[in-house]
Structure formats: structure tokens, C-alpha cells
Amino acid sequence: MEGLDYLDTFSPVAKLTTVLLLLALASLNQWHLRQLDVNNAFLHGELDEEVYMQIPPGLSVDNPQLVCRLQRSLYGLKQASRQWFTKLSSFLCSHGFQQSNADHSLFLRFNGDITTILLVYVDDIILTGNNMAEIQTITILLDREFKVKDLGDLKFFLGLEIARTSKGIHLCQRKYTLDLLSDSWMLGCKPNSTPMDYSTKLQANSGNLLSADSSSTYRRLIGKLIYLTNTRPDITYAVQQLSQYMAAPTDTHLQAAFRVLRYLKGTPGSRLFFPATGTPQLRAFSDSDWAGCKDSRKSTTGYLVYLGSSLVSWQSKKQSTVSRSSSEAEYRALASTTCELQWLTFLLHDFRVIFTQPSALYCDNQSAIQIATNPVFHERTKHIEIDCHLVRQKLHSGLIKLLPVASSLQLADIFTKPLTPAVFHHLCTKLGMMNIHSQLEGGS
Numbered sequence: 001m002e003g004l005d006y007l008d009t010f011s012p013v014a015k016l017t018t019v020l021l022l023l024a025l026a027s028l029n030q031w032h033l034r035q036l037d038v039n040n041a042f043l044h045g046e047l048d049e050e051v052y053m054q055i056p057p058g059l060s061v062d063n064p065q066l067v068c069r070l071q072r073s074l075y076g077l078k079q080a081s082r083q084w085f086t087k088l089s090s091f092l093c094s095h096g097f098q099q100s101n102a103d104h105s106l107f108l109r110f111n112g113d114i115t116t117i118l119l120v121y122v123d124d125i126i127l128t129g130n131n132m133a134e135i136q137t138i139t140i141l142l143d144r145e146f147k148v149k150d151l152g153d154l155k156f157f158l159g160l161e162i163a164r165t166s167k168g169i170h171l172c173q174r175k176y177t178l179d180l181l182s183d184s185w186m187l188g189c190k191p192n193s194t195p196m197d198y199s200t201k202l203q204a205n206s207g208n209l210l211s212a213d214s215s216s217t218y219r220r221l222i223g224k225l226i227y228l229t230n231t232r233p234d235i236t237y238a239v240q241q242l243s244q245y246m247a248a249p250t251d252t253h254l255q256a257a258f259r260v261l262r263y264l265k266g267t268p269g270s271r272l273f274f275p276a277t278g279t280p281q282l283r284a285f286s287d288s289d290w291a292g293c294k295d296s297r298k299s300t301t302g303y304l305v306y307l308g309s310s311l312v313s314w315q316s317k318k319q320s321t322v323s324r325s326s327s328e329a330e331y332r333a334l335a336s337t338t339c340e341l342q343w344l345t346f347l348l349h350d351f352r353v354i355f356t357q358p359s360a361l362y363c364d365n366q367s368a369i370q371i372a373t374n375p376v377f378h379e380r381t382k383h384i385e386i387d388c389h390l391v392r393q394k395l396h397s398g399l400i401k402l403l404p405v406a407s408s409l410q411l412a413d414i415f416t417k418p419l420t421p422a423v424f425h426h427l428c429t430k431l432g433m434m435n436i437h438s439q440l441e442g443g444s
Contacts, residue, residue: 011081024310041123045073045083172271191266207252278308282359287412299329302415316415330368
């Protein structure tokens with residue numbers, strides 16, 4: 001019983017944005033990238049509570065009423081993952097690592113000019129740094145304590161395929177995409193040029209409700225597509241729209257999901273590219289689609305953040321409240337982007353990366369820029385929540401610098417609305433996406 005037999009069970013895992021940022025920095029700084037796997041990770045955790053279990057099958061005892069008291073955690077215990085992470089973090093901190101406050105799964109050690117960084121996702125570990133001897137030393141220490149498996153250079157992590165060349169790092173989910181198409185019986189389908197039809201907008205009551213089995217199929221498909229957005233920003237808006245109808249999907253929504261699959265059929269090898277050259281400077285684009293949701297009339301926030309030329313963070317999300325004007329919707333989008341920039345700034349400080357501040361934040365709405373710049377309250381702004389005005393605070397503190405951008409050059413448009421094929425593919429090239437398998441797939 002929670003609170004009586006056990007207490008905390010939450011265990012932090014690395015954010016995927018942290019993984020992307022780490023890979024982008026490794027590419028820029030020419031760091032070594034290694035991957036480790038811990039054998040039987042949960043068995044290393046030490047329990048804080050008294051935990052008993054029944055006699056396992058095959059173990060004969062004289063008294064059938066006897067039970068076993070566990071000395072260490074066991075697979076199946078709700079607190080096993082937390083106890084494992086506690087044991088690992090204590091071990092790392094005792095060997096000179098510092099735990100990041102921005103992402104608790106990130107551990108860093110600096111010894112003069114030597115940088116060593118360790119990122120943990122349950123029992124999968126990325127180990128990187130600028131000194132190979134130091135990395136090998138850490139690997140030996142971890143193996144002595146936990147029995148780890150050295151998987152060599154980082155090539156496959158959490159379903160992400162990592163390929164490194166002298167020009168940079170390529171990141172994709174090609175195998176995951178092909179498996180998804182195969183499971184959906186869509187490997188032989190005709191490809192589409194875009195993931196969504198730009199001439200129509202989805203609504204909750206469009207089409208006929210699906211049966212229970214078809215609804216389950218729809219939900220499983222959307223769940224798989226959500227994980228695919230970790231390396232495919234080009235389908236992020238489409239998946240965000242489709243995920244709103246998981247409670248009561250219709251045949252129209254299912255056909256829209258199949259359109260995403262047909263788009264993936266034409267581009268299974270599309271990937272993010274983190275170049276090995278450039279400067280670690282943060283810049284972001286923020287946009288919104290005012291009252292874009294036909295059902296609730298709420299707006300959609302879209303933003304993307306670059307580190308140099310590497311896309312490390314993006315989001316497409318429906319806003320929590322209805323905005324009275326496009327200026328208010330844009331201002332709320334600016335607030336979300338500012339929070340992401342602040343968090344990434346904290347992360348870069350933990351990495352001890354020297355970068356130029358303030359971060360450039362581009363917005364195509366002059367009214368929203370004026371609201372952030374001028375501390376004047378009037379009819380347009382007096383009802384906006386206080387938390388949105390952190391844009392003005394961060395602007396004055398020097399964290400960000402708001403800059404205007406033409407609507408035709410607004411890269412965040414791809415996260416707020418369906419686009420025509422020409423505009424869509426133009427923005428995809430600006431996201432730093434490429435396909436090194438294009439010749440194998442019939443492209444040029």
C-alpha cells in the first residue's frame with residue numbers, strides 16, 4: 001500500500017531534448033560518444049522499506065507460511081527504478097560528478113581541460129567527453145560497481161539511430177518508421193507529399209465514430225507516431241492534431257492518420273543533421289495560429305529552437321485558454337518559447353558552454369513584440385495572466401532579444417497549420433532535415 005509499505009516511486013529519465021542538445025554539442029566540440037548498458041540494473045538498488053515476497057516457485061521449504069524479506073530491489077517492485085537511480089547517482093557524485101539541476105539525469109565532471117558527461121535513461125547510458133582515456137576510466141569504475149556492458153561508439157539509443165561523419169551527426173528513426181509502416185500494412189502504399197491536407201481542418205464531429213477495435217488501432221497508431229516526432233519535426237503538427245481525438249476517433253481522423261503514414265512511406269529515411277561546425281548560439285522562432293481549433297476556438301503554439309544550425313527543441317501545442325486577439329495568441333506563444341530558452345540556457349551553463357547572450361527570438365507579430373517591450377496595460381493586455389509577462393521580464397534581463405521576422409520567413413509556421421507542398425518542403429529544408437537514403441528510395 002502506497003504510503004505504508006512504500007513511499008516514492010518516481011525516477012527521473014533523460015529528456016529527449018537533453019539528448020538532442022548533448023549530441024549537438026558533441027558534434028560541435030568533436031567529443032567522443034560511447035554507449036553503456038547496465039546488466040540487471042534494478043537488482044543493484046538498495047531498499048529503504050521492509051519488503052516481503054512469497055516463496056518463489058521451485059524453492060521447497062518446510063513451512064509454506066514462510067516469506068522472503070528482500071535485501072535489495074527486485075524487478076516488479078514499483079520503487080525499483082527509483083532505488084536504482086539513487087544508487088547510481090550516489091556513486092557518480094562520490095567520484096566527482098555534479099548532477100545537473102536542469103535535468104537530473106545528466107551528470108558532469110570537469111577536471112581542468114578534461115570534460116566528461118554522462119546521461120542516464122534507466123539502464124542505458126551515454127558517456128561522452130573530450131578525453132578518451134578518462135571515458136575508459138569511468139567505464140571501468142562503473143563495470144566494477146554495477147557490471148556494465150560497453151556497446152562501443154553510440155549508434156542506437158532508445159530507438160534513435162545515430163550516424164557520425166566528419167561533417168556532423170545524423171539522427172533518425174528509419175527502422176522504427178519502416179516497422180511502423182509494416183505493422184500498419186502500409187509498406188506498399190502510394191506516398192503523399194505532405195502529412196496533412198492543407199485545404200481541410202479536422203473537427204471532433206467530422207465523420208462516423210469508429211468501432212472499439214478500430215479505436216484501439218487508432219490510439220496505438222497515434223502513440224507510435226508521437227514517439228516518432230522525437231526526430232521528425234515535419235510530422236509534429238499533424239500528430240498533435242490527431243492526438244486530440246483519441247477519446248472518440250472517427251473514420252475521418254483515421255484516414256488523416258493514414259495520410260501521415262503515406263507521407264512517411266515517401267520519406268522513411270529523413271533525419272536531423274547536427275553539423276560539426278558553427279557557434280553555440282541559441283535562436284528561436286515563435287508563432288501561433290489564432291483560433292485555429294474549430295471545436296474550442298483555442299490557438300496553437302508552435303516554436304523551434306536552434307543551437308547554432310542544429311535543431312534541438314520544437315513544439316506544437318494547443319493553448320490552454322481562448323485568446324481574444326492574434327496578438328494575445330502570439331504573446332502566449334512567446335511566453336512558452338521564452339520558458340524553453342531559459343531552460344536550455346540553464347542546461348548550457350551546466351555544460352559550461354560559452355555562448356553569446358541574449359538569445360535571438362523571432363516573431364512575425366509586431367503587436368506582440370510591442371506588448372513585450374512596453375510596460376503599458378490597456379484593453380488588449382489587462383486580462384492576460386501574469387505568467388505570460390515573463391517575456392517582458394526576460395527581455396529586460398537580457399536573456400532574449402525579440403526580433404521581427406516576415407511571415408514568409410517564419411519557420412515555426414510548420415508547427416501551427418497545414419501548408420501547401422511547396423511551402424512545407426521549403427520549411428523542412430530549413431529545419432536541418434536531410435535524407436541520406438534518398439537514392440535507395442528512388443529520389444535524387
